Amino acid sequence: MRTYSLFSRLAGIAALAAFISGCQTLGADGLVASSAPQELSGPAASAIAGDMVSRLAEQVGPGAGTILLKPDGSPFGSALEASLKVWGYAVVSDQKTDKEKLVPLAYVIDNFEGQVLARLSTGTIDLGRAYDATAAGATPASPLSIMRHG
Secondary structure (H helix, E strand, C coil): CHHHHHHHHHHHHHHHHHHHHHHHCECCCCCECCECCCCCCHHHHHHHHHHHHHHHHHHHCCCCCEEEECCCCCHHHHHHHHHHHHCCCEEECCCCCCCCCEEEEEEEEEEECCEEEEEEECCCEEEEEEEEEECCEEEECCCCEEEECC
């Protein structure tokens, strides 16, 4: 019986630790902190950002609201901000705005098995896609994944 009690405690502690660490990665707006590798080339970052923003516009409408974006200083963060502006979105980096409709936007770019995985997240939708990236650009390597919240 004592072994079961010890196991239950360890499992409970592990579950609590996982829950707490998951909460710590969320920002004040309920989204993960934006991140992208610095080694992603400028042309690849621009191609991925352009494709993802066009898909975001298909889902939420072009220029719908002011985007709250907290870039991480990577080439992708800069490319994403530029693409959002091309598509007619107003972009702010803090919450001080007179606009009524503020849309927090986060991104995560990661490398996995030779591909670049991209995700854009708002409070209502997540978009994800894999890309084949080179120094000269990037092309989609998977269908677009769309997940709606609430």
